[in-house]
Amino acid sequence: MHMRFIKQIALTGAIIVSAGGFLTAAAQAPPVTLTKPATPEKIPDADGFIRRWLILEPIPAGGLTDGAVQTLVGKEQFPDQLTVIPKDGDKVNVGGAELGWHAVESLNYNVNLFHFARAQNRKTSDVLFWVVTIVNSPRELRDVRLSVGSNAASVWWVNGQEVIGLYGDRQTVIDDGVSKRLTIRKGPNVIRAAIVNGGGATDFCARLLDANDNPIRNITVSLGEVKTVNRSPRRK
Amino acid sequence: MKKLLAAGLLMLAPTVFFNDSRVFALEGVIGIHDPSTIAFCDGKYYTYGTGGTSLVSDDGWIWRRGTPLPRRGLAPDVIRIGDSYFLYIAANSGPTKAAINLLTNKTLDPNSPDYKWEEGGVVASSDGVEDCNAIDPGVFLDPVTKRLWLTYGSYFGYIRLVELDPKTGKRLDPNEKPRNIAINGEASIMIYHDGWYYLLLTHGSCCRGADSGYNIRAGRSKKVMGPFIDNMGVDMLRGGGRFFAGSAGRVIGPGHFGLFDLGDGVQRFSLHYEADLDRGGASVLDIRPLLWKDGWPVAGENPQAGTYQFESLRTGTALELAVEGFPVGGRPVRRPPPPAGPDAAGNTTVPPGTGGGLFAGIGRPIPDQDAAEVSKKWPTGSVDVRMANYLCQAQQKWTIEPAAGAGGYLGAPYFKITVAGTTRTLAAAENGELTALPEFTGGPEQLWRFDRLADGSWRIMPKAIPGLNRPLALSAVGSSFATLAGFDPMSEKQRWLIKMP
Structure with a gap:
C-alpha cells in the first residue's frame, strides 16, 4: 500500500483520537528527541552519525519526484540558500514569512524533523526543511562518502557540490543514499541538505564513511555560536 | 490457426533465445576430445586432448590450435606444481592393457627457450587381465595435505587411485597397490571443497557423436581414499554418482571435467561435448561456471544475451x-467499474467483475x-x-x-x-x-x-x-x-x- 496513503490515514486517525479525547496518551507531553547543543563542538556518535545540525523552520512545499524536488531546490527561497552558513537564531524571509534557524542536537542517530516542526508549531506535511552542519577535519580525507537516509526526498551538498539526490516517497534507511567518493578538506566542511516531506513522519540521518565503508569519527561537528536562551514555541 | 501460431512463436522467442547456450560457445578453433584440465602459463591458457592435440588461448574465450604433445596418447591431464608442469597421458596397447606416462616441462609456451617435454616414465598401468583399464588420468593436489594423487580408469573395471610424488610427479611408492574407488565410468578427477573430497566421473557412452550418452556425475568423501558416496547414499564403487552435467540444448555428451579456480570463490570447469550440433556434431571444448549448492557441485551456465x-x-x-x-501504465487513479466484456478497442476485461475503485486497475493488460x-x-x-x-x-x-x-x-x-x-x-x-x-x-x-x-x-x-x-x-x-x-x-x-x- 502506498506509504503516503498509509501515513495520511494514520495522521487522520491520530487527530480524530486526540479530538475525541479517548486516550490519555493525547494529554502526554510529546516526545523530545532534539535539544540545544551544550558544547562548542561534538564528535559523531559511535556509528558516525552527525547529530548536530542547524535547521530552518519548514517552508511549505510539495512534490517528491526527481523533477519536482530539483525544481524546488533550484528556486531561490531565501538569499544565498546554497551558500549561507547560518547561526542559531538567524531569521530569513521566505515568501513573506519569517523563519528561524535553530541549532539542534539529536538524542538519536536520526534527526526527527517531525518533532522539530511540531515544537515550532509548524506544518509537518508538504514542507521543505533546509539543514546545515559544519564538519571539521584535522586533515584532508580522500575517498570519503556522505551516507544519508531521509524521509522523504532529499538533496545533499558537500562544500557546495551536489552529491546525493533521493527522490520519491521514502523512509529513513541508514545508508540509503551514498555519494560518490569525495574529498573532505582539512578544516571546516559544509554539509547542507534540503529535505522534502509529503505526509506524516519526517526525519533524516547522515554520516561520513571512509574508503572501506567504515564510519568516520575523527572529525568534530560545530555550528558556531549557539544561542542558549530557550524560546517559547511559536504560537500560531 | 496460422495467426495464433505466429503469436505463439513471438511469445516463445525470447525464452528460446535466453536458453540457447550455443549463442556463446567459445570462439575460434575449439575442436578437441577428452580435454585436460586447463592450465595457465605466462598469460596464456592451454588444454591438451586425445591424440596429443592442444588448444591455446590468450584470453580464455578465443582459442586456436596449439603445439601437439610429443606423445599421441589418450585423454591427458596436466597440473602445475612449483616450477614444473606434470602432464599425464595414457597409451592403450591392447584391450585393457594400458599405461599412463608422465611428461614434464618448465613451461607450456612452445616459444619459450625452456620449452622441452621430458619423459617421466609410467606412473600407472593395467596388464590386460586385471579389472582396470589404465587410461584417462586425473591429477589432484590435495590443498590440505599437499599430497599428490592420480585417479585413472575406464569402463573395463575400476577407477583407481595412486599417490604421486609432488616433487617429481612420479609414483611415490611404485609398489603401492592402487585403490579401487569407483566403477562404471571414466574421465575421473578429484577436487576439494569445504572439507569434502569430490570424485567427478563421466558416465555413459563415449565417442558416438550425437548418439553419445556421456554425462558427468559426482560422489564425495571426507577422505581422499573414499568411500565416495552420492546424494542417494550409493557408493561410487557400486556405480553411484550424483548427476552434475548432461546433454542440453544443442550440445550432447558432456565429459572430462576439469577445475579452474580463479580465486575469490570464482570457479570454472572445462569439459568437452561429444557433439555440438551447431558445429556439425564435432567434439568441442567448453568452459562453464562451477556453482555449489547444499554441498554438491552444480554446472552453471555462462551469461546469455x-x-x-x-x-x-x-x-x-x-x-x-x-x-x-x-x-508503468500511468499514475493510479480511481477507476469506474471495468466493462464486462471486450471494450470498443477489443481489449478483454481482466479480471471481470473486480469492480472499480483505487485498486481495480485499468481493466486490461498494461504494456511495457x-x-x-x-x-x-x-x-x-x-x-x-x-x-x-x-x-x-x-x-x-x-x-x-x-x-x-x-x-x-x-x-x-x-x-x-x-x-x-x-x-x-x-x-x-x-x-x-x-x-x-x-x-x-x-x-x-x-x-x-x-x-x-x-x-x-x-x-x-x-x-x-x-x-x-x-x-x-x-x-x-x-x-x-x-x-x-x-x-x-x-x-x-x-x-x-x-x-x-
Missing part, C-alpha cells in the same frame, strides 16, 4: 539510470513502457546510475549482448550493457564510479565481464577503469546507489542477481 533487471543481493534494489521514472518514447524525456549526454525498487520501468531494464570483436575472458565474451531499447551504455567512470554514456563506442570501460559465483549470483566487472589499473566490481553502496569497488568474497555488496524482467 537478453534483457534483464540487475538486483543487488545486498540491498534488493535494482540498477537503474538516474532519471525520473514514471509508473516504450523505452524509445520514455527516453525522450531523459537528459542527453552522460547520466548517473543508481538503484531503486524495481518497478518494471524503462530505465531499470538492461540489455546485455556480446561486444563484437572485443574478445573475452575464461569461458565468455565481453559484453556491452545498455538500457533496453536505447543506446544508453553502462560504463566505468573516473575514480571508480559509474556512468551511463549516450551510446556504446567500444572503449574498454564499456566492456563488462560476468563471473558466476558459487551461489549462483554474479560478479560484474568492467574490463578497464579510467585512471585506475586495478580490477573493481559493480558494487552496491547503500540501498540506492552503485559504484565500483574491490571484490570482497565475504560480502554481498558485489553480488548481483540477473533476473528476467
Whole structure:
C-alpha cells in the first residue's frame, strides 16, 4: 500500500483520537528527541552519525519526484540558500514569512524533523526543511562518502557540490543514499541538505564513511555560536 | 490457426533465445576430445586432448590450435606444481592393457627457450587381465595435505587411485597397490571443497557423436581414499554418482571435467561435448561456471544475451539510470467499474467483475513502457546510475549482448550493457564510479565481464577503469546507489542477481 496513503490515514486517525479525547496518551507531553547543543563542538556518535545540525523552520512545499524536488531546490527561497552558513537564531524571509534557524542536537542517530516542526508549531506535511552542519577535519580525507537516509526526498551538498539526490516517497534507511567518493578538506566542511516531506513522519540521518565503508569519527561537528536562551514555541 | 501460431512463436522467442547456450560457445578453433584440465602459463591458457592435440588461448574465450604433445596418447591431464608442469597421458596397447606416462616441462609456451617435454616414465598401468583399464588420468593436489594423487580408469573395471610424488610427479611408492574407488565410468578427477573430497566421473557412452550418452556425475568423501558416496547414499564403487552435467540444448555428451579456480570463490570447469550440433556434431571444448549448492557441485551456465533487471543481493534494489521514472501504465487513479466484456478497442476485461475503485486497475493488460518514447524525456549526454525498487520501468531494464570483436575472458565474451531499447551504455567512470554514456563506442570501460559465483549470483566487472589499473566490481553502496569497488568474497555488496524482467 502506498506509504503516503498509509501515513495520511494514520495522521487522520491520530487527530480524530486526540479530538475525541479517548486516550490519555493525547494529554502526554510529546516526545523530545532534539535539544540545544551544550558544547562548542561534538564528535559523531559511535556509528558516525552527525547529530548536530542547524535547521530552518519548514517552508511549505510539495512534490517528491526527481523533477519536482530539483525544481524546488533550484528556486531561490531565501538569499544565498546554497551558500549561507547560518547561526542559531538567524531569521530569513521566505515568501513573506519569517523563519528561524535553530541549532539542534539529536538524542538519536536520526534527526526527527517531525518533532522539530511540531515544537515550532509548524506544518509537518508538504514542507521543505533546509539543514546545515559544519564538519571539521584535522586533515584532508580522500575517498570519503556522505551516507544519508531521509524521509522523504532529499538533496545533499558537500562544500557546495551536489552529491546525493533521493527522490520519491521514502523512509529513513541508514545508508540509503551514498555519494560518490569525495574529498573532505582539512578544516571546516559544509554539509547542507534540503529535505522534502509529503505526509506524516519526517526525519533524516547522515554520516561520513571512509574508503572501506567504515564510519568516520575523527572529525568534530560545530555550528558556531549557539544561542542558549530557550524560546517559547511559536504560537500560531 | 496460422495467426495464433505466429503469436505463439513471438511469445516463445525470447525464452528460446535466453536458453540457447550455443549463442556463446567459445570462439575460434575449439575442436578437441577428452580435454585436460586447463592450465595457465605466462598469460596464456592451454588444454591438451586425445591424440596429443592442444588448444591455446590468450584470453580464455578465443582459442586456436596449439603445439601437439610429443606423445599421441589418450585423454591427458596436466597440473602445475612449483616450477614444473606434470602432464599425464595414457597409451592403450591392447584391450585393457594400458599405461599412463608422465611428461614434464618448465613451461607450456612452445616459444619459450625452456620449452622441452621430458619423459617421466609410467606412473600407472593395467596388464590386460586385471579389472582396470589404465587410461584417462586425473591429477589432484590435495590443498590440505599437499599430497599428490592420480585417479585413472575406464569402463573395463575400476577407477583407481595412486599417490604421486609432488616433487617429481612420479609414483611415490611404485609398489603401492592402487585403490579401487569407483566403477562404471571414466574421465575421473578429484577436487576439494569445504572439507569434502569430490570424485567427478563421466558416465555413459563415449565417442558416438550425437548418439553419445556421456554425462558427468559426482560422489564425495571426507577422505581422499573414499568411500565416495552420492546424494542417494550409493557408493561410487557400486556405480553411484550424483548427476552434475548432461546433454542440453544443442550440445550432447558432456565429459572430462576439469577445475579452474580463479580465486575469490570464482570457479570454472572445462569439459568437452561429444557433439555440438551447431558445429556439425564435432567434439568441442567448453568452459562453464562451477556453482555449489547444499554441498554438491552444480554446472552453471555462462551469461546469455537478453534483457534483464540487475538486483543487488545486498540491498534488493535494482540498477537503474538516474532519471525520473514514471509508473508503468500511468499514475493510479480511481477507476469506474471495468466493462464486462471486450471494450470498443477489443481489449478483454481482466479480471471481470473486480469492480472499480483505487485498486481495480485499468481493466486490461498494461504494456511495457516504450523505452524509445520514455527516453525522450531523459537528459542527453552522460547520466548517473543508481538503484531503486524495481518497478518494471524503462530505465531499470538492461540489455546485455556480446561486444563484437572485443574478445573475452575464461569461458565468455565481453559484453556491452545498455538500457533496453536505447543506446544508453553502462560504463566505468573516473575514480571508480559509474556512468551511463549516450551510446556504446567500444572503449574498454564499456566492456563488462560476468563471473558466476558459487551461489549462483554474479560478479560484474568492467574490463578497464579510467585512471585506475586495478580490477573493481559493480558494487552496491547503500540501498540506492552503485559504484565500483574491490571484490570482497565475504560480502554481498558485489553480488548481483540477473533476473528476467
